[in-house]
Amino acid sequence: MSATLDDLREALLEAADEALCPDPSTTVEEVGHAVAVADRRRRVGLAAAAACVIAVGGGLLAWDRGRDDAGPVPPATVVSDDSAFPAYDRGLKRLTIVDLPLSGDAEAVISTRERTQNRLFVVAYCQGTGGTGPMLSVRSADRQKFVPCLSRTQAESATSRPVLWRPADADVELVVEPARMARGTGRARVAVYQEVAWGDYRFPPRPHDLETNPHTAWPTTTGSEVWTGPADPARPNEPLTVTVTPHRYLLIRLHARAPGELRVTVDGTPVTLRCIGAAGPVACDSASSDSFTQWGYGRAEAGRWIDLDTEATTLRSGRPATVTVHPTWFASDDWRLEVSTPKR
């Protein structure tokens, strides 16, 4: 089946209509702030900022007390721990936590090393702001992003996003401060995270009741044509192939309940996946990701619904296809492949 140009135009209109436009006054405020920050950075330069330096984790933290005006700088502190910010979370390692006043002119300068594959993330929550949702400014060199300051409850379940535009293998300074429109009463807790390699991630201990706990045990039946785990539970990272004959649709679901990563191919071609249930600390990096990763314990799934009539695919109705799951990093019998071939 092919689409027409009218279909394309309508699809673009629909997609554009779904966009949630930001408040224009906020946009103007942010742009003005970004311009001012960039101008000031040009004037002051990076080297003149830090007055004292404290070693924190893998990086360095400094407080800027040499700002443009001579007003008193409220105290800002490094926090050793905060239950809202786990030391390891969904593939990220916490570098530091800072407690930042929203009043005055304080800022935190966090020096670390950014790597292309180890991006930096910032997540924050605010207290005592009177219910408003202030923004924090995070800048590096002449770039600036705004990070929402959530409630503590929101921060505990938030998935942050990278704070740099172009991750690069270089030393960077992240300067965190309340955005101008956010200044007032209250304080912000700001955590900086960095992606880490699988081998450097500290996983939680394996629950003793993994196989019997209803949150992690597999369902007894799913009604699907294929429901299978590793062929040999002692070798959970061996690829597994099944052959199915799709009709109009092919539904593939991958389930994981413990740390590991899953990819799937159909007739040798990688299949892009979407997160379906994120009950556990699972990471699907993007809508077009060809893998999904489970970083902790809890049943989660990702999958793909392929419509043979409308998608660009070499699959043909009534012709057998091979579905291969490629597991990595699993320590035990902790993943399942589910395949269905509904006609409608």
Next chain:
Amino acid sequence: MSRTAPEGFTEFVVTRGPSLHRTAVLLTRNQASAEDLVQTALVKAWRSWHRIQSGHEAYVRRIIVNEFATGRRRLWRGEQSFADVPQAVAPDHSDGVSVHETLIAALATLPPRQRAIVVLRFFHDYTESMTADTLGISVGTVKSQTARALVSLRVSEQLVDTGFSRSVPLRKGLSS
């Protein structure tokens, strides 16, 4: 610390910001990345606001598509937070909706410049000449890239409407 906006800038963002944001959303397919893209473009426009004689919207849109098309945001392409991820994968809808969803999904797989061309040509209805001027490429490149993009999107040659001026034939036989 914020600067005072140049004269007319605030009004421009209020009136044209949504349109620019829609362009950015179609390019990036991600709300947060779109906001970043628009903000980056507006920061640049702010600095040269008084030098822009006319056509502020076209000027800012040009920055947006070029920031995107030159690959500066490739590492951000498709990035989504959990909040953006649909909770179900089964498109249990009518065929018309499925076609639209498939087209938008396929759009996200196009190289940045082809995606920019598709958005300018078929969302903003730019002519080939306007598209070429905006992206700083030749009309011939616009034509060839448009044709390739439509092949990738599997838009039918037979069903192309009369409003589409096409000089490069689309290949047949790619549809299932």
